[in-house]
Amino acid sequence: MENKSVDIKSLSRKTLSNQVIDEIISLLTTGQLKPGDRLPSELELMEICNVSRPVIREAMTSLEVLGIVNRKTRNGTFFSDKIGSKPFSMMLALSATDLSSIIETRVALELGLITLAAEKITDEELAKLRDLIEEMKSLPSEDSSEIDKEFHKIIALAANIPLFEAIIDPLQNFHQKVLEQIPLEDRNLAQTLNYHIDIYNALEKRDPVEAYASMYSHLDFVRKKVLKNLKGE
Known part of the structure; x- marks a missing residue:
């Protein structure tokens, strides 16, 4: 399964993790990706956002805690199909x-x-x-x-x-x-x-x-x- 091409803005050095979160959520609000779609890989997000792996992982952990994304071993990270509680x-x-x-x-x-x-x-x-x-x-x-x-x-x-x-x-x-x-x-x-x-x-x-x-x-x-x-x- 190939990832869809997405457009995320280059981020400043301030509150990088929060900015990554905002940009990932914007993939949904702008319609570039839909619930259930796979996100770009960590390496791809690092390149797109121009941030380090720890920043990407911190953002992903926060999104997972909120139930916005699900990380599946070997298959990648996916947006949730529906809103959790x-x-x-x-x-x-x-x-x-x-x-x-x-x-x-x-x-x-x-x-x-x-x-x-x-x-x-x-x-x-x-x-x-x-x-x-x-x-x-x-x-x-x-x-x-x-x-x-x-x-x-x-x-x-x-x-x-x-x-x-x-x-x-x-x-x-x-x-x-x-x-x-x-x-x-x-x-x-x-x-x-x-x-x-x-x-x-x-x-x-x-x-x-x-x-x-x-x-x-x-x-x-x-x-x-x-x-x-x-x-x-």
């Missing part, structure tokens, strides 16, 4: 102490996803949501977090947007830490159940507007509970 997980980790920001990120993301899910959701996915609601009804305690997590994940995946799929799990994991700020006695399982039933009914009707409103009511309820407990009210 690592970049978004790192962004959330840097915001781990800003719980209100994590809540609002979830609100913004899920309100968009549910409108699309209302248009695309399958009968099979609706059946899974019904089963989860029945599980929630039979819970012996106020802790519905695991069922709630699966309920929202099914809706997010029903939107069928590959770009967002890598975001869903890390955001849910961080939001779980947010929910832990609400004591069990304040979670109000009955109200939570009603919100989920309303969301399900809107999705079953394939009504994006009603689905949006139902999801907002649910998430706003959770947001206010969390913020109240964070403030110690």
